[in-house]
Amino acid sequence: EKGGFDHFMLKEIYEQPKAINDTYRGRLLREDAIIKMAGVEDNMKKFLNANRFIIVACGTSWHAGLVAEYIFEDLARIPVEVEYASEFRYRNPIITEKDVVIAISQSGETADTLAAIKLAKSKGAFVFGVCNVVGSSIARETDAGAYTHAGPEIGVASTKAFTTQITVLTLIALRLARAKGTISSSDFRHYLLELEMIPKKVEKALKADAHIKEIAYIYKDVSNFLYLGRGYNFPVALEGALKLKEISYIHAEGYPAAEMKHGPIALIDENMPIVVIATKTGHYDKVVSNIQEIKSRKGKIIGIVTEGDVTVRELADHVIEVPDTLESLTPLLTTIPLQLLSYYIAVMLGKNVDQPRNLAKSVTVE
Ligand code: F6R
Numbered sequence: 001e002k003g004g005f006d007h008f009m010l011k012e013i014y015e016q017p018k019a020i021n022d023t024y025r026g027r028l029l030r031e032d033a034i035i036k037m038a039g040v041e042d043n044m045k046k047f048l049n050a051n052r053f054i055i056v057a058c059g060t061s062w063h064a065g066l067v068a069e070y071i072f073e074d075l076a077r078i079p080v081e082v083e084y085a086s087e088f089r090y091r092n093p094i095i096t097e098k099d100v101v102i103a104i105s106q107s108g109e110t111a112d113t114l115a116a117i118k119l120a121k122s123k124g125a126f127v128f129g130v131c132n133v134v135g136s137s138i139a140r141e142t143d144a145g146a147y148t149h150a151g152p153e154i155g156v157a158s159t160k161a162f163t164t165q166i167t168v169l170t171l172i173a174l175r176l177a178r179a180k181g182t183i184s185s186s187d188f189r190h191y192l193l194e195l196e197m198i199p200k201k202v203e204k205a206l207k208a209d210a211h212i213k214e215i216a217y218i219y220k221d222v223s224n225f226l227y228l229g230r231g232y233n234f235p236v237a238l239e240g241a242l243k244l245k246e247i248s249y250i251h252a253e254g255y256p257a258a259e260m261k262h263g264p265i266a267l268i269d270e271n272m273p274i275v276v277i278a279t280k281t282g283h284y285d286k287v288v289s290n291i292q293e294i295k296s297r298k299g300k301i302i303g304i305v306t307e308g309d310v311t312v313r314e315l316a317d318h319v320i321e322v323p324d325t326l327e328s329l330t331p332l333l334t335t336i337p338l339q340l341l342s343y344y345i346a347v348m349l350g351k352n353v354d355q356p357r358n359l360a361k362s363v364t365v366e
Pocket of ligand 1: 059104105158
């Protein structure tokens, strides 16, 4: 049932090329240069007339929501707010009929997310679900939606659910951008082409497996990790830190790289490993100067870089390469080494990777 892998988590990490392909299959029609998603087409007016999108989710799904915020605003020029479902529902939030609420949930059963969408519906908002589990409570409760089609995710730590959520949300953003005219037809075609190449590029990113295992071995006994990223890769830094803490029980924090100097920099010494996402698209020079700041404080740098990178390679203690792609699609690739790093550290520490202590696959209590 684990298909030859030691754990479901590893199997699911390796399933991502196929899962991402399954997510866009039948929706991304490159030759016709269209994106077809029934849940979006049928409700196009609601999407286009919205004053703003409010994304509600928890945990890893919330991180996918943060990536989506960048992509919706960037491509479709729609204002987006991303909310922890648990905070949103108890905050007396301002919701109107002109809002579109997007709920993201792998299980479709998360109690806080379900309660948040019920609240949004009662205020007249249009509620759209991005779920993995077909027929789940959130899928049934929403007005419309799009499934991720990732297949069953058994490992408690979410992996393929995250990358397929980002894929669905990217498709939606592109479809809306086309409808609004905020993307040119040539850029749109370029996106479709790049998206179609993602599964192959994920496969390539997975090839760093043995190298990542060596890095895991070096740092498995530390008690703290920092993860830094900017722009589209800031949420990936949060996700990398969450993966590590939930399965290895090592304390880890994700931060926007530039926020480091406002506090976390005080933590840096020769014992602190810092994972820095420094792909060549998107604020590369700024991230490089953040890396120099870390280096001058003797922190250990693990750089996630674009293939062929030279600058970070010279500064960092280790680099892990991912293939080049459009900036907005980099999260689909930079996430991969972070998943593997946390996986190998947890395995080396003898932790129960698929069922970490105190955690459940669906959190049906608030
Ligand atoms: C992290 C993880 C959790 C879930 C969160 C939301 O690896 O699994 O943080 O992401 O409990 O779950 P869903 O997406 O099912 O609503």
